[in-house]
Amino acid sequence: MRTWTRKNTFGGMRLRSELDAHEATVLRSLVTSVTGLLEERAASAPTDELAALTGMRTGNTETPSDAVLARLLPDFQRADPDAPPDPEQGNVNSALRGLHEPEIIDDKVAAGAVILETVPAEGGKVALTPEQADSWLVGLNDLRLALGTNLGIDSDTPDELEEGDPRAPHLDIYHWLTWMQDSLVQALAS
Template identity: 70%
Template sequence: MRMWSRKNSLSGVKIRSDMDAREATVLRSLVESVVGLLRDREADAPTDELAAMTGLRTGHSSPPEDAALARLLPDFHRPDSGSDTSNLNGALRGLHEPEIIDDKLAASRVILDTIPTNGGKVVLTPAQADSWLMGLNDVRLALGTTLGIDADTPEVLDEGDPRAPHLDVYHWLTWMQDSLVQVLIP
């Protein structure tokens, strides 16, 4: 993949890059995996008679058990001390999680709609580029959590480490996201 570039045209600002077929396949697969996690969470949401009558959707009151999904949908409030905020987090999660999932799915849809199937040019509007940033961030969070990446993870893993090729993908996603941020900064 080439670094993102910014081009001004008569039709407005366009953000551009090129992606080869392998990169497009990897990115599509990762985004689809995140979409699957989010759709499963959405489908498993509790149903509520009041929500059905009012049209207001409610989400789960408890955090996801899956670590990657929990990273994508964290608690809303973390206490400073040992106080219990599970009721507060449950209420906030129930109110806001459906819309958060909608936003994450919308960002993923933009990526899936604009990735060239067999590689090639990627041309985005600034709004689409913002969606790419959101979606790439979600993919990085999910992959990083699955791989157990933290501040102590070395930049390069031993060849025998089964996470090594996945860490390379994580670094590629980081580079892609950073390159996109840099081109969006005026």
């Protein structure tokens, strides 16, 4: 992938880059996997009688058991490690999750859809409007969160893993996504 550049055109500002065929395939595959997880989570939401009466959508009230989904859809409030346990906090998180998770999932899936719509399947030039670039930033961040969770990336993870470590190729993809996201932020900010 080439560094993102910012170009002013008669149709407005565009952010441009280019992906080779392999990069396009990897990016499309990652987006499809993450959006698939999110769509499965949305489909698993229980039906709610009140929602059926009011037309108001509700989602799951439980924190996802899958580590990737838990990272993509974290609790709304986290316990203060120095405070005594508060039994009400779980109720607050459940209520907030039930109300807001469907919209959050919709936004994440929509961001993934923008990436899939703008990445040529066989690679090639990519030109984004500022709104599409914002969706790319959301989608790339979700990809990094998902991949980082699967790889167990934390502040102690080295930039390069030892030869033979099965996570090494995936860490390279994580770094590529990080670079792509940073390059896009720099182009937007210039």
